[in-house]
Amino acid sequence: MTENAYKNSKEKNIRSLITRYRDFLLDPGTLFTMASGLILIIAIVAYPQNMLSDSNSTDEGNWLYLLSALIGSSFIWWSAYQGVKERDFTADIPVTIATIAAIAIGQYSAAAVVAVLLLLGGMLEELVSARAGKALESLAKLLPDRVTVRRDGHDIVVSLEDVQVGDTILVKSGERIAVDGTILSGTASVNQAAITGESLPVEKQSGDTVFAGTLNETGAMEILATKVGKETTLGQIHRLIEEAQTQKPKIERLLNRHAKVYTPTAIILGGLLWWWSGDLTRAITMLIVFCPCVMVLATPTALVASVGNAALRGNLIKKGATVESMAGIDTVIFDKTGTLTHGEPKLSGIIPLKNNDENDLLLLAATAEKFSEHPLGKAVVRAAEEKGFPVPDPEFFESVSGVGINVKTSGKNIFIGSPKQISGLDFSISDKVEENIAKQSQSGHNAVLMGIDNEIAGLLIFEDKIRPESEKSVKDLHKLGIKTIMVTGDSKAVAERIAKILGIDEVHAEVMPQEKVEIVKRLQLEGHKVIFVGDGVNDGPALVTADVGVAMGLTGTDVAIETAEVGLLSDDLLKISYLINISRKAIKTIWQNVAFSLSVLSVAVVLTIPGILTPITGALLHELSSIPVIMNSARLITYEPKD
Template sequence: MLSDGNNTGEGNWLYLLSALTGSSFIWWSAYQGIKERDFTADIPVTIATIAAIAIGQYSAAAVVAVLLLLGGMLEELVSARAGKALESLAKLLPDRVTVRRDGHDISVPLEDVQVGDIILVKSGERIAVDGTVLSGTASVNQAAITGESLPVDKQSGDTVFAGTLNETGAMEILATKVGNETALGQIHRLIEEAQTQKPNVERLLNRHAKIYTPTAIVLGGLLWWWSGDMMRAITMLIVFCPCVMVLATPTALVASVGNAALKGNLIKKGATIESMAKIDTVIFDKTGTLTYGEPKLASITALKNNSDENLLLLAAIAEKFSEHPFGKAIVKAAEEKGLSIPDPESFESISGMGIRVKTSGKNIFVGRPKQLFGLNISYSDEIEKIIKEQSQQGRNVVMIGIENEVAGLLAFEDKIRPESKKSIENLHKLGIKTIMVTGDSKAVAERIAKSLDINEVYAEVMPQEKVEIVKRLQLGGHKVIFVGDGVNDGPALVTADVGVAMGLTGTDVAIETAEVGLLSDDLLKIPYLISISKKAINTIWQNVAFSLSILSMAVILTIPGILTPVTGALLHELSSIPVIMNSARLITYKPED
């Protein structure tokens, strides 16, 4: 029960101390708002708390201050994501680089590398510059920059990017771009720009504060002039205190964010709920998002009277000690079939060509088709046709040779996540357009898009182009979610109205720059999050409507003096209960499939 101004005692002094302590932050914020001509909700709350304290209603002032402070703290929980994301980008580059100068190989700090330097990159090292391969061959994982799902074979004349990983092989690279001029440096810059340019979502109450604040003052003044009763005027200011309005938004946001968290989705700030409710377009990265982002054995083509199982076993023996993604996929496929994989009798890794082993007295070679010429292994037009057909399906082909004859072909593809198709279907049911962007080839992209029934597809795009696609849609009036997992997705995740990152497979940059993290990597959560966001916004409007009805009733009862400052404040306290209960329904809300 609220005490009136005539009560004294320790409790009353505690209320006064609480009111002054809590209100001081609000008063300062209101003062700053007035200086900047930004009439936020803090101004009517300041008037109400000063009025309540002036007539001795310390408990009312304390309640008002605490409610507003809690609501403000909730809506301002914004983590320092940009700094963490940019630190993660820096980790993609080595501290020192091996440079060939004046015929000597020397190790220099990364910042000392210049355009025109010749860089030596060994197996397992990260590439520090954008450049051109002068000599050597290697398998480079450049998913961090281009988003390609599988390692790319590099040889003389090919382009490489800073931040990519040389998985196998060795190269001499001519540095053409260093530092901020590299593709990785541009990603760094794009993230910084997007973080500073993205506007903050205004709180619902603040949008109407310019009307709300002068209305409260004018009505209080008129009532004082008309009735000659200052207590009625102060009561009018107190009933205009937006206690219930303050609760209308954050309670719904807390409940909806809590619902999402219980299902493995991290929403980093409440304002994201409002943004997601307006979404009409979802853009998906392909690699690691719609797909697993790692090669899986798709098919075996046996030749020369060999069996599929025998070819898989021979390939697994050859790749048993390999660190190449294709090799790992072969061994995994053999293990899944229950095959026992013995060690090879001899093992030889031929840089840039493949692997040669000896097992059961036979010489076995495993490598990419174009690499076989260096080993004098030829193949027929029929095999060439099979390779072409597999390539048109977006697959990568590895050959198995037995004693210098092609014995079979293994085809690999990046498998689609099982929930991807259902997620796309659910988004279409919500009337949302779906788009896929990827750095992969057009053949791969179109195969994936067709199988998932995605509306539009953009293939062979760089990080800058992903940002341009997002901006183009936004200029057309669309509200965009971008879903990704890689470093190359960072700028697009920040530029989009809402960025969603894969939590398990996503890179630190993607996770830190996104507003939402899918902790379980379940794409079905995308339509779910949009649905609960729409429900949350509807709940907020219901709360606002209820708040305005309570306000109207309070004003009507204040004019004839029926309400006093104490009963007016009590009315606000009691009216908050329906708002909280209405918002609490969101905790158990389950969207229809």
């Protein structure tokens, strides 16, 4: 890479980083923290003696400490005011009283240190969650902007917003379907994984139902629009995600849960000490040592370290609160297609008939499918290439939409297609062939007919290949005492076969997106904490509704990645048990930090009562006691859970 290219790349990365974190960088809390902290650093460098001085505001340079204290404290005062208005007694209240009192008696450095430390803890928390989702924008990309509609015998192109129920929509090969509707005429192979999660394209013909947002891979259709806009299945997914995002409660900061006890205790002790000793400085010192600076750092430092640990191993955790949620998980729900499986068909075998040779059939089938765009055809060609077979071009190729392909090669006429779609063709299916097809279907496989010169020569058997790490991932979760569930839009036979192989506890097959949400909600009502793992648009609502949504990062759609709290960038399911382990370790670390903080607080209170500690030494004690907390949390960066 040239020097200019390196500089351009670096500048591009910086711009991307600034764009991603713009909201965080421009957040008032960030701006106040950075301004107050910068001024405090300048004050300490210029007038270090004032940090340890108990003198009043007449000392030279104290104006810098006062400015830092006022900038930092003003944001805390405003937060405390908002909390009081909403009857939410957070830890900002004793800090407000302490900083006001410290400023009033000229202890500017103490007020500045307390304000900066508290704001720093809050800023670290915001940093972890500084990533905006764009899931709903991604959903919109699944629909075309313009749609061909047949009205009064004319085909006209209109905007999506102008399509009405009852319109006849024309959809060509390669186009996305814009409405929910019924096929009036035509046949097509429709990839509807985005809605139903089915791993293979579905052959559609007159009378069948289609969904908005699905892709017409081959063929052409006239569709009667029965649902448009927000009423379509895709529109309902959009609504479910929107509702889940607004209804899902945020996890409170650990300290604020106990602030209703902590805050009054600090105020009462400060007041009693003033009444008992008659020394206002001791009362202010009591409020300062009670300032929860170290306790505020206890949580975000551990969360930042655990999020960093996950990132180093290819896992994107978007919010620090997600770590806390994962620590309490007792149930993991997996989507099947693209999650437990690769989400693309694989030729798993060939059943020769009429004394045909398996390898001969594979080569003929690959030659026939060489120009096909169908996923099953590509799987056949790939299987032949993996065996090292040279795949020649066919002499003649014809794709019959929704039925199959007719090909001529090596002097033979080859037909490959679905058993359900061969009525009207010169083929008859024997009882033996029907038994084979039924047997493959029951075992969760997809059988496709292969005919040579008007005779059925064999069956091509396809399956959606299971990810190699899926079985171990399920076993690891069971070792952690976690229940596993699989949900899928695929058939019951397919789902049960895969669940049996992987050892999954519970299966829900042939479910739609809204049903996945209902399953998650039911488990939550029963008191379970749920992770949902998925990769498709249809998983979006369930990913948001679950306590933690985990998206497959490389294969997942934009909707899944943006709605989930966690992205597995390496698509490695083994990371799920690892993430739960690191989360549990993080929570344990947080409680260690809290215990240490409370110990320091107890010592500080004992030293404050006889006047040994002053406001400035009390603030410094807080500053020094934060170092062990940060070091303890930093251990999480290199933590590796044991197998």
